[in-house]
Amino acid sequence: MIIKRVIRSQNRVIVEGKNLVKKHIKQGPGHEGGIFTVEAPFHASIVQVLDPVTGKPCKIGVKYLEDGTKVRVSRGIGASGSIIPRPEILKMRATPRPTVAGPKDTPNESCAGEDTRS
Template sequence: MAKIKKGDLVQVITGAKQDRGGDRGKQGKVLEVIDGGQRVVVEGVNYITKHNRIGQTQRGTKTGGIETYEAPIHISNVALVDPDSKKPTRVGFRVEEQVKDGVKKTVRVRVAKKSGKDI
């Protein structure tokens, strides 16, 4: 089971500080998890600029120019944010038995290590 999933609130824990133009300390929502769970794209973090060649579509509109978007960063450089304290926390798992329609099923639940609350 993955510790960080799409839609989670995470904080960047490595890199240059914000006063030096970096992203450390920024919080954002995970937009997607790629490369088999090794990289994440975080909203508002790690912006890059891409120059696209100017072209023309069938309708005659211009395409291309300069685009900025979020690039992926390694999953080890972000930490999940505890919903209570709004600070980065480590993630553990708790095994529970869930009964649904008379059938027992064992599930793992993500838990914040500091507060012990479900995430």
């Protein structure tokens, strides 16, 4: 199954061929009316990730590799335990981290090894 659209503000997804509903659309200028079948969104918590080895839905677990990197692994009954790569969309940040210190940031020099207790 393919996710056609993600609605992040409502935490919902639209999956191709699932959750089909009938929509009654009134005829208007420029479009025809009638009863149409469309995919309705449903909550993102219902969607499961596919195991890359078996191709079946599985739960996701977290594991740390020897070099300290955190990875997602498949877990559950019939899961292979293999690493599930993160999609590129999840690697991007919506707002980039600031590279310059702002007016409310603590400067690095002031907190380097000083004891402020009296």
